[in-house]
Amino acid sequence: MPELPEVETIVRDLGRMMVPSTILSADVRRPDLIVGDPDEFAAHLKNREVGDISRRAKNIVFDLKTGFLVVNLGMTGRLMVRDRSEPDDQYTGVLFPLSDGRKLVYRDVRRFGSLQVYSPAEWSERADGLGIEPLSDEFTAGYLHQLSRKSRVAIKTWLMDQRRVVGVGNIYASEALFRAGISPRKAAGRITRAEAARLVDSIRGVLTEAIEFRGTTFLDYRDASGESGRFVDRLAVYGRDGEPCRVCEKPIRRIVQGGRSTFYCTACQRS
DNA sequence: AACGCGCCCTGTCCGC
DNA sequence: TGCGGACAGGGCGCGT
Numbered sequence: 001m002p003e004l005p006e007v008e009t010i011v012r013d014l015g016r017m018m019v020p021s022t023i024l025s026a027d028v029r030r031p032d033l034i035v036g037d038p039d040e041f042a043a044h045l046k047n048r049e050v051g052d053i054s055r056r057a058k059n060i061v062f063d064l065k066t067g068f069l070v071v072n073l074g075m076t077g078r079l080m081v082r083d084r085s086e087p088d089d090q091y092t093g094v095l096f097p098l099s100d101g102r103k104l105v106y107r108d109v110r111r112f113g114s115l116q117v118y119s120p121a122e123w124s125e126r127a128d129g130l131g132i133e134p135l136s137d138e139f140t141a142g143y144l145h146q147l148s149r150k151s152r153v154a155i156k157t158w159l160m161d162q163r164r165v166v167g168v169g170n171i172y173a174s175e176a177l178f179r180a181g182i183s184p185r186k187a188a189g190r191i192t193r194a195e196a197a198r199l200v201d202s203i204r205g206v207l208t209e210a211i212e213f214r215g216t217t218f219l220d221y222r223d224a225s226g227e228s229g230r231f232v233d234r235l236a237v238y239g240r241d242g243e244p245c246r247v248c249e250k251p252i253r254r255i256v257q258g259g260r261s262t263f264y265c266t267a268c269q270r271s
Numbered sequence: 272a273a274c275g276c277g278c279c280c281t282g283t284c285c286g287c
Numbered sequence: 288t289g290c291g292g293a294c295a296g297g298g299c300g301c302g303t
Binding site for chain 1: 294295296297298
Binding site: 273274275276277278279281282283284285286287 | 289290291292293294295297298299300301302303
């Protein structure tokens with residue numbers, strides 16, 4: 001569900017709302033969400049001070065000083081801070097009562113998300129194995145161009161593979177390719193150096209703007225207060241099958257790549 | 272090695 | 288109205 005801008009929005013909200021704070025315990029209602037032993041998970045979360053909350057790829061990372069709580073929202077996961085008295089529903093996966101009378105709630109209808117506790121060494125190894133951050137200085141035209149050389153998959157599918165560049169999912173892959181004027185069907189290995197430069201700028205631009213608008217609520221996404229993201233109004237192609245292109249007015253087309261919907265303008269994205 | 276596919280799970284919508 | 292199929296911001300593990 002959530003891509004980099006949505007996760008970043010939640011991380012910034014949670015930072016304001018719960019740093020510092022203390023997690024009293026973990027009430028695991030849906031054990032299949034926990035990677036590893038749910039009992040060990042709960043044991044590690046007894047009276048843990050939250051030192052820092054950050055993002056790596058699409059993961060929300062709580063620094064508990066003794067280790068890291070890492071939350072991946074999957075498609076429908078939500079992390080919210082609520083008053084302890086507010087009711088929970090059947091989709092509540094894990095409840096974390098806080099020492100100040102509030103609670104951190106993980107809720108997930110489809111349960112594709114996951115929560116895991118890592119030791120500092122385990123987390124640093126895992127984080128090192130992820131692709132680079134698109135908003136970091138490492139993400140350059142040279143990097144993208146070089147790495148895409150040997151791939152024959154479509155560039156849209158390539159962008160969504162988290163082993164090279166993280167954070168870009170189904171919505172922003174389509175949006176970035178539209179901004180760059182590149183067809184989503186073009187083989188990654190045929191992207192030119194100039195196109196790579198445009199794509200890097202487009203990815204950076206669309207992710208940055210989406211963060212400013214607090215993410216895209218297409219269906220399920222909510223921020224840490226339960227509010228929708230406003231970038232949905234700015235989407236150029238995603239979910240606009242048959243509607244006129246905002247630039248040339250030709251109808252936006254939907255195709256399926258790797259089992260996922262892709263949206264693009266056949267006129268504006270010819271290369 | 273890279274790639275394509277199936278699967279995890281629940282809800283909603285659309286066509287017959 | 289009922290039912291089957293497609294589809295929904297992700298990611299992992301498998302076989303080729």
